[in-house]
């Protein structure tokens with residue numbers, strides 16, 4: 001017989017621990033021997049002996065390895081818990097009140113509206129975890145920044161309920177839970193965008209919180225190592241659900257936290273053994289699995305499984321029968337046991353073996369029913385939190401076993417459906433009130449009255465005293481920091497502004513601008529260059545030497561390229577974050593730096609450069625969360641577009657990031673063609689973010705195609721920012737018609753060439769525009785359209801795109817992205833509008849071949865212009881046919897998006 005549940009068995013495979021005990025007497029002798037060593041010589045001696053035994057066993061080949069988890073019990077023994085520093089009775093009462101208000105908030109909203117959703121079960125399971133933090137550990141910002149706390153998203157009602165007791169939120173706020181439209185509403189989950197003075201860190205999308213927490217802790221170290229802020233006294237706490245740990249992002253950076261010795265970081269995993277649909281590991285044990293995972297990644301693991309009322313039971317258990325029974329119980333069964341009463345637990349758990357029955361013999365069924373899981377026991381939790389804060393050299397994780405819907409009784413406790421539970425009948429409400437001994441009349445409970453003790457009550461005095469001792473209320477978000485002086489554009493960007501036909505790529509120009517800005521006394525130290533193993537690809541190797549790569553331990557080896565000019569230099573005060581091959585990690589680092597103005601009062605300017613295809617497409621949800629968090633910084637999508645990244649092919653060639661970026665409200669996205677445009681955009685972005693402190697960030701695509709860079713036309717800078725300016729035109733001697741040609745990014749040069757062909761081959765005049773951002777044009781046009789609609793009779797306003805493209809001459813807009821990108825502005829101009837773009841899968845080939853393939857080359861652009869003119873009746877259709885022939889266009893080939 002195997003005594004471990006399935007998932008645990010898998011972890012044990014290869015060890016011999018899962019076998020039956022064939023000689024219990026001998027086993028007893030060994031165990032007694034260990035016990036007498038502990039008694040006579042103490043824990044350390046016992047541990048030393050065990051290590052030696054283990055070593056011996058490995059040498060003998062008896063064990064290949066030891067199991068990566070410990071027994072199913074608390075890591076901290078009862079006798080090492082220490083003295084509880086708080087007033088347990090008061091804390092229990094405060095927690096009960098918060099529980100009630102949290103529940104009332106959710107149920108009220110759903111009784112009234114039925115459609116608002118919300119969760120009771122998650123906070124019900126996490127209340128003691130949060131209150132342990134709030135009363136004893138989570139430090140607020142007292143000037144130099146406090147702790148950063150990531151709150152489990154579905155527990156938000158509990159955080160609001162506490163803020164209500166603190167009089168930070170009013171009853172009206174609570175009554176507006178999940179009704180944000182119109183102000184004074186409370187967000188479903190932590191959203192800094194919607195509650196900018198309250199929530200610091202967004203966690204609503206599972207996986208983002210855990211990963212972000214790790215990089216936040218790492219960024220605190222970075223700030224300290226670089227001498228920007230003293231963060232030594234600050235910590236990052238992350239309270240997450242056990243279900244959330246399924247997300248790859250949740251576990252993707254665990255080893256980084258251990259590798260960088262982030263002992264300023266602690267996770268508390270609320271192991272209520274359930275997620276949305278049911279058990280996290282019905283056939284296994286999530287806690288053991290997480291212990292194996294975290295300890296394997298190098299974390300200090302602290303398990304809090306059983307409450308204090310279990311201590312006497314363990315003391316009576318001389319044969320470890322409890323531990324064996326725990327090991328045999330899969331989470332699905334724990335859930336059933338959790339939902340049932342004392343009798344059921346007696347019969348189905350303790351009734352399994354005579355030793356177990358004996359252990360609980362002195363207990364009544366009611367006492368068995370009341371036995372608590374550790375995550376609902378302040379003493380156990382406090383000991384674990386304290387151990388986490390004292391542990392040096394490694395991050396800690398507290399695995400706290402709880403019950404989903406704790407206290408809800410038959411209405412939800414440990415029930416499969418509890419995640420969806422949003423309404424409670426009167427009986428259930430009265431049960432809840434009684435369970436937590438709340439001073440509410442039947443009528444108050446039935447009416448879901450919020451309850452707030454008087455300001456001079458013991459509860460409120462205690463709560464305030466505890467928070468005062470920890471620096472004030474939490475969560476609380478800072479909106480502004482000091483401004484940073486930005487150098488004059490001309491002082492560092494002349495090479496780009498007055499390029500005068502010099503050849504370079506916009507990626508090269510970006511790196512050069514960055515190199516120059518890094519030398520600026522004010523802005524330079526604030527820049528955080530970030531790469532995910534692509535610095536050389538983007539020509540940034542010079543930064544290795546110039547600013548160094550951040551490493552908390554410096555460089556403990558002689559780099560292979562030590563003798564070269566640009567050697568690989570790692571240093572504790574290195575400025576560049578070289579994240580390795582993790583776009584999610586690099587983006588999380590970027591977010592930490594981009595929100596440093598708020599989290600640390602230190603404005604930083606992160607600039608993360610990456611393959612554009614692996615940005616919005618791959619880590620788009622992290623970008624969305626950064627936007628929610630009011631990030632300020634630059635994302636540089638490099639070697640961007642579908643045809644500029646010649647050889648790389650389908651997976652690398654990006655045709656859609658600008659469409660995704662256009663949907664992020666505070667993202668300003670640009671696709672410049674020229675170094676001068678890029679310089680203007682970077683300058684503008686810095687001023688907006690660092691000087692004006694606008695909560696927006698900039699996505700700029702840059703290309704590795706080297707070509708002649710024109711100087712910036714006089715007076716064009718403002719229009720570059722608006723998204724479009726007139727680059728030039730073609731005026732044949734006797735023009736037969738006129739078109740407008742719009743080009744964006746890499747395809748602008750094809751557009752300009754098409755203009756020349758139209759003039760020389762077909763006597764068609766053209767105006768050529770460089771579109772730096774279809775998204776910004778559309779944003780402005782959308783505003784104008786709306787204003788005009790709402791103000792009938794007033795002189796209509798004009799959008800930038802409509803005023804530049806006044807008149808009836810057809811418009812052809814071409815881009816290296818899908819057609820949907822230029823089509824963002826199609827409905828805002830009155831003339832015929834034709835979009836050309838790169839719809840379909842990318843593929844490897846030369847740039848010229850790809851542009852022919854996607855039909856965004858000069859011949860196709862010219863053809864589209866002629867076709868538009870013919871459809872407008874400005875030229876004969878025959879001209880179109882002659883162009884097809886003249887330019888050798890295959891009219892019968894398959895469309896590129898179908899091949």
Ligand SMILES: Cc1ncc(C[n+]2csc(CCOP(=O)(O)OP(=O)(O)O)c2C)c(N)n1
Nearest residue numbers: 122154204205206241242243244274275276
């Ligand atoms: C990326 C993402 N996928 C899915 C969801 C929907 N969702 C909300 S809560 C939840 C389960 C949460 O389980 P757990 O983390 O264990 O928390 P608890 O049981 O305490 O509520 C899921 C899947 C989400 N919020 N984010």
